[in-house]
Amino acid sequence: MFSRAKEQLKQLFGYETFRTGQEExxxxxxxGEDALGIMPTGGGKSICYQIPALILPGVTIVVSPxxxxxxxxxxxxxxxxxxxxxxxxxxxxxxxxxxQADIINGSYKLVYIAPERFEQPSFQQLLASIxxxxxxxxEAHCMSQWGHDFRPSYLLLPKWIQRLHDKPTVLALTATxxxxxxxxxxxxxxxxxxxxxxxxxxRENLQFQVKKGIDKKQFLLSYISSKKQESGIIYASTRxxxxxxxxxxxxxxxxxxxxxxxxxxxxxxxxxxxxIYDRSKVIVATNAFxxxxxxxxxxxxxxxxxxxxxxxxxxxxxxxxxxxxxxxxVLLFSPQDIRTQSFLIEQSDRDTERQEMEFQKLxxxxxxxxxxxxxxxxxxxxxxxxxxxxxxxxxxxxxTGNKVDRTKEAQMVFSCIKRVRERFGKTIIAQIxxxxxxxxxxxxxxxxxxxxxxxxxxxxxxxxxxxDLLTAEEYISPTGNxxxxxxxxxKALFVLKGETIVEVLETIVEKTPEQQDDVFEALRELRTRLxxxxxxxxxxxxxxxxxxxxxxxxxxxxxxxxxxxxVGQQKSDKYSQEFLSVLQTYADKKPDGVxxxxxxxxxxxxxxxxxxxxxHHLKNVESISDLASQxxxxxxxxxxxxxxxxxEGIELNLxxxxxxxNIVLIQRVAEEVGTERLRPIKDALPEHISYQDIRFTLxx
Numbered sequence: 024m025f026s027r028a029k030e031q032l033k034q035l036f037g038y039e040t041f042r043t044g045q046e047e048x049x050x051x052x053x054x055g056e057d058a059l060g061i062m063p064t065g066g067g068k069s070i071c072y073q074i075p076a077l078i079l080p081g082v083t084i085v086v087s088p089x090x091x092x093x094x095x096x097x098x099x100x101x102x103x104x105x106x107x108x109x110x111x112x113x114x115x116x117x118x119x120x121x122x123q124a125d126i127i128n129g130s131y132k133l134v135y136i137a138p139e140r141f142e143q144p145s146f147q148q149l150l151a152s153i154x155x156x157x158x159x160x161x162e163a164h165c166m167s168q169w170g171h172d173f174r175p176s177y178l179l180l181p182k183w184i185q186r187l188h189d190k191p192t193v194l195a196l197t198a199t200x201x202x203x204x205x206x207x208x209x210x211x212x213x214x215x216x217x218x219x220x221x222x223x224x225x226r227e228n229l230q231f232q233v234k235k236g237i238d239k240k241q242f243l244l245s246y247i248s249s250k251k252q253e254s255g256i257i258y259a260s261t262r263x264x265x266x267x268x269x270x271x272x273x274x275x276x277x278x279x280x281x282x283x284x285x286x287x288x289x290x291x292x293x294x295x296x297x298x299i300y301d302r303s304k305v306i307v308a309t310n311a312f313x314x315x316x317x318x319x320x321x322x323x324x325x326x327x328x329x330x331x332x333x334x335x336x337x338x339x340x341x342x343x344x345x346x347x348x349x350x351x352x353v354l355l356f357s358p359q360d361i362r363t364q365s366f367l368i369e370q371s372d373r374d375t376e377r378q379e380m381e382f383q384k385l386x387x388x389x390x391x392x393x394x395x396x397x398x399x400x401x402x403x404x405x406x407x408x409x410x411x412x413x414x415x416x417x418x419x420x421x422x423t424g425n426k427v428d429r430t431k432e433a434q435m436v437f438s439c440i441k442r443v444r445e446r447f448g449k450t451i452i453a454q455i456x457x458x459x460x461x462x463x464x465x466x467x468x469x470x471x472x473x474x475x476x477x478x479x480x481x482x483x484x485x486x487x488x489x490x491d492l493l494t495a496e497e498y499i500s501p502t503g504n505x506x507x508x509x510x511x512x513x514k515a516l517f518v519l520k521g522e523t524i525v526e527v528l529e530t531i532v533e534k535t536p537e538q539q540d541d542v543f544e545a546l547r548e549l550r551t552r553l554x555x556x557x558x559x560x561x562x563x564x565x566x567x568x569x570x571x572x573x574x575x576x577x578x579x580x581x582x583x584x585x586x587x588x589x590v591g592q593q594k595s596d597k598y599s600q601e602f603l604s605v606l607q608t609y610a611d612k613k614p615d616g617v618x619x620x621x622x623x624x625x626x627x628x629x630x631x632x633x634x635x636x637x638x639h640h641l642k643n644v645e646s647i648s649d650l651a652s653q654x655x656x657x658x659x660x661x662x663x664x665x666x667x668x669x670x671e672g673i674e675l676n677l678x679x680x681x682x683x684x685n686i687v688l689i690q691r692v693a694e695e696v697g698t699e700r701l702r703p704i705k706d707a708l709p710e711h712i713s714y715q716d717i718r719f720t721l722x723x
Contacts, residue, residue: 024053024078025046025049025050025053028049028053028074028078029041031078032070032074035077036070041067041070042067042070043062043066043222044060044071044220044221044222045067045070047220048071048194048220049071049074049075051220052079052157052192052194053075053078053079055192056192056215056218057192057193057194057213057214057215057218058194058195058214058220059163059194059196059212059218059220060194060195060197060222061200061205061219061221061222062198062220063223063226063341064199064226064337064345065226065341065345066198066222068161068198069161071159071194072133072159072196073105075157075194076133076156076157076159077132080154080156081153081154081156082126082132082133082155082156083132083133083156083158083159084150084157084159084191085135085158085159085161086136086137086158086159086161086177086180087135087162088138088162088172088177090111090112090113092161093109093111094109094113097109097135100133105132105133106131106132107135108122108125108126108131109134109135109136110123110135110136110140110146111135111136111137123149126149126153127152127153137176138177138179138180141179141180141183142176150187151188155187156191156192158184158191158193158194159194159195160193160194160195160196160212161196162196162197163177163195163196163197163200164197164199164204166178166180166207166208166211167200167207167211168207168380169201169203169380170199170200170207172334172335173377181211181212181213193212195208198337198341199334199406200406201405201406202406205219205407223403223408223410224337224402224403224406224408225399225403225408226341226344227414228349228350229340229341229343229344229350229352230350230351230352230417230418231340231352231354231398231402231414232351232352232417233353233354233392233398233418233419234354234418235356235357239327239357239710240271240710241572242355243257243271243325243355244271244272244275245586245587245590246323246325246353246585247272247277247305247325248277249585249590249592250323251277251278251304253304254298254301254304254318254320254321255304255305255322255323255324255325256298256308256321256324256339257305257307257308257324257325257326257327258312258324258325258327258330258339259307259308259309259327259328260309260327260328260329260364260367261309261363261367261709262283262285262309263709264327264328264709264710264711265283265308266281268307268327269307272305277304277305278302278303278304279303279304279305279306279307280294280297280298280305280306281307281308282295282298282307282308282309282312283308284309294306295312299318307327310330310335318345319346320346321342321343321344321345321350322344322348322350322351323343323350323351323352323353324339324340324342324350324351324352324353325353325354326339326340326352326353327355328355328359329354329360329361329364329388329389330388331367331368331384331385331388332381332384332385333384333387333388333391333402334384336391337402337406356392358487358707359709361385361389362688362691362692362707362708363688363709364388365382365385366687366691368382369687370684386494386501386507390491390495390497391405392495393488393491393492393494393495394419394492394495394496395492395495395496395528396495397413397414397415397419397420398414398418398420399413399414399417400412400414422528426527426528428524428525429489429525429526429527430518430524430525432478432489432525433489433498433515433525435456435474436489436490437498437499437515437519438474439452439455439456439472439477440499440510441519442474443455443469443472445508445510445511446508447509448501448506448507448509449487449490449491449507449509450695451469452490452509453483453486453487453490454469454483455472455474455475456474456475456476456486457478457479457483457486458475458476459483490509493515493525494509496514496525497514498511498514498515498518499511499512499515500512541609542573542574542577542606542609543571543573545605546565546573546605546606547570549601549602550570553598553601564594564598565594565598569587569590572587573587573602573606577606577609578603578606579603579607580603581595584599584602584606636654637654637656637661638664640653640654647662647680647715662715662719665719666718666719680715681716681719682716685712685720688712689708689717689720689721690720690721692704692707692708693717693721701714701718704717705717
């Protein structure tokens with residue numbers, strides 16, 4: 024029987040040999056044994072049930088979580104002249120009756136359904152009327168409450184399967200199963216140990232990168248511009264973020280479309296089709312996009328913001344390079360990503376236990392962004408694969424720099440956590456160590472602790488980043504909620520006792536403007552020489568703005584050089600060798616991230632009568648712009664008037680002019696970073712939240 028499977032592989036799919044794990048799974052299914060297959064995204068899971076479906080008598084039912092996934096799979100099979108169909112809510116009553124009749128008459132070998140379909144009496148009657156040989160459960164991790172995408176309807180599948188008169192063979196497949204999820208699936212489906220096939224999670228052709236402390240917009244424009252002929256997916260956390268990123272790219276003339284759950288089915292389908300057929304090279308999407316999309320030539324995945332779980336990240340990143348060619352997975356991290364995901368968890372309708380689980384997964388995802396270990400190794404360990412070899416190609420593996428001993432500073436952090444009896448979170452610990460005089464520090468008399476001000480030579484941001492690193496390396500364990508407190512692990516206790524040391528990659532102090540000017544002048548001198556030798560104006564080599572950015576970030580490799588705004592592939596090929604030779608002489612001045620300058624906010628100025636008049640008119644209009652037009656003032660002046668009135672005791676609910684979800688985020692960030700300056704608050708918030716939103720929310 025297996026010889027037929029090999030024939031089908033060559034004849035229908037065009038492959039000479041099976042991929043790792045496929046042959047073993049197919050043999051078990053053809054022998055009538057229930058099996059669980061855990062294979063990486065792009066590892067060829069579909070073939071594991073599609074080929075047996077063609078060989079076994081009767082019908083194979085495929086349980087699939089998304090309607091779009093069903094349609095894509097059926098379209099692909101139909102193209103291969105394999106008889107397949109689906110039953111879902113997009114069909115009219117007449118169409119559904121016709122398809123059910125065709126299924127009974129043996130017209131189809133594969134039928135795709137959602138798990139909820141089992142609950143319908145008409146479908147149960149259909150199953151009783153056909154020869155059912157195999158049930159394939161795709162995305163089987165949805166069955167486990169520990170999975171990142173748990174669906175109660177999946178959990179009911181074992182019950183429905185057991186009720187069938189003649190129980191078929193069952194094959195469960197997933198790409199993202201931790202050890203705990205794997206055990207759940209094995210228990211629910213009663214699968215024997217010898218019938219579990221785990222091919223490993225490693226994707227040797229993917230290069231994982233985490234970028235921190237960068238201007239996301241600037242990086243994205245530079246990165247996408249260097250890959251104009253390649254297909255890529257950009258994932259964002261919210262619909263607003265999707266729209267902002269799409270607009271950013273469109274303004275630069277980049278071929279881009281977007282996809283999110285707020286669009287109609289028709290618009291989403293058109294966007295998906297445009298991407299699949301390369302009419303749009305780039306698609307910006309929420310995590311609603313991509314499951315089951317069989318586009319093999321996706322060369323890069325960019326996460327514009329951090330996803331909520333490692334499972335979701337690995338599944339989404341795994342959509343790159345399904346053809347086996349080298350591809351990149353770039354995650355752009357900023358602290359505001361954590362706040363966005365925390366807010367989304369809190370606003371979900373999940374019970375408290377499930378939310379706590381989500382927060383634990385969020386902390387594990389955050390740790391991934393801060394680890395100094397090999398990124399692929401970190402991912403594999405998360406899924407239970409104890410591979411010890413480093414990949415040698417991720418951003419951590421290729422990062423240059425000396426290891427420095429930070430045992431003393433780590434002991435200070437650990438001691439501080441112990442002194443407060445593990446009752447506070449990262450922000451308070453950082454404030455204690457830096458010697459902050461914030462309200463909470465004085466309120467709880469934390470300024471009297473022996474650890475107060477021990478790291479006063481560091482910034483609060485540097486201490487917080489150091490705590491993130493210590494958390495990622497499992498010295499510190501946060502609690503699983505929206506305001507996690509920090510506790511020490513056994514690993515930290517060994518450090519406190521002086522039995523082990525803590526080494527980290529050297530942190531480079533941010534350059535002063537004078538240092539940056541030194542680099543800029545050296546680059547400008549090189550540009551002049553090159554321009555003279557080629558008889559072109561200097562700006563045609565690189566603009567001043569591009570040179571400024573080079574002097575700011577001091578790239579050391581061709582990859583980093585390409586990330587500079589104004590450096591495309593052509594100019595990199597032409598000039599990178601000369602410019603990098605200069606930049607490499609300033610390697611000691613390379614920062615690990617450049618903070619934006621903090622600009623004090625001017626106090627609003629207004630005469631008493633004028634700002635009171637503005638406040639008086641507010642109740643008669645619906646928006647700030649309407650009020651500005653009515654009074655013939657600029658919106659900025661109106662805002663200053665209203666804030667001044669509010670500060671002097673006039674009752675104005677300015678928060679009415681701010682989205683509720685933005686208010687929650689602003690208040691949380693303000694509590695963490697203080698309200699002395701607005702710039703740090705703005706930097707820590709999603710880009711769509713304006714200074715006006717902040718000032719109206721806080722009344723400052």
